[in-house]
Amino acid sequence: MQRILFMLLLQLSVWLTAQNHRFIYEYRYIPNINEKDKMMTDLMALDITKTGSRYRSLTKLTQDSARQAQIQEMIKKGGAFSQMNFKSSRQPGMVEYEVLKDYPNNKVYLIQPVSRDTYKVLEDENLIWKISSEKQKIGDYQAQKATADFGGRSWIAWFTQELPFQDGPYKFSGLPGMIVKLEDTTGSHTMTLVANRKTPDVNSATVSVVGGTKISFGKEPIQVSEQQFKKAWSNYILDPAKELRAGSSVSADGTKITRVTVTDGSGKPLDTGAMMKTIEENLKKQLANDNNKIEPSLYK
Known part of the structure; x- marks a missing residue:
């Protein structure tokens, strides 16, 4: 019941703003637990609309956009496609997964590439937050502490009611405010809000029509359960x-x-x-x- 109420309030807050918003998080993480001194960093974009949110690598988003522009330019010029045109440009520290939150249906999905396939994994674990009275300033915002166990880790979140959203990075949401910092208790994964702005339609489909030709970018994800x-x-x-x-x-x-x-x-x-x-x-x-x-x- 509380989660349903949260989602209704979340939808209302987004409708009232009548704008799409992009929140940028600095994501610092340790890929190899045996090399704790080797920290990787990526900038992650949390794009919020009235129907949901999308969390993904800003670096990957920029590269994908550049690739789409390259394809459209080649089509206009009548150029040929070849393997050489699209060499992998994945940078170290560039996160490949995405997370989608569907507000109306109260569902959370992980989009995860595995070899040649991409999976859309429906989340089946509920977040149960314990809100503390502890407060501190995180960046420009007065924030309050909350904790939860999720995905095999213990997490500490700092949320603020100064932003009219109840969302956060990765799969995290459900607090009475926007999560401005999130970290696991081992210090392996930390996400900190560093910027936010209003945006145009940030979740438009990656399908283009050039000269009557419909071009789709990437395979459609295969929707599966966590067990699958x-x-x-x-x-x-x-x-x-x-x-x-x-x-x-x-x-x-x-x-x-x-x-x-x-x-x-x-x-x-x-x-x-x-x-x-x-x-x-x-x-x-x-x-x-x-x-x-x-x-x-x-x-x-």
């Missing part, structure tokens, strides 16, 4: 290069995938065996160094 995602993730961990090695095979969720031939700049096919071995070694190393997830209970 855990199974897909477990399969990926056991063999991260499985889908890349396959000719025509089946991915973790049961959909068919198709062989991709990789060539060098001259069009000569590359040694697939050697390439796959290198890719597999790199993937396993990457996974081994990314062992301190923000929500460890989801990636068991």
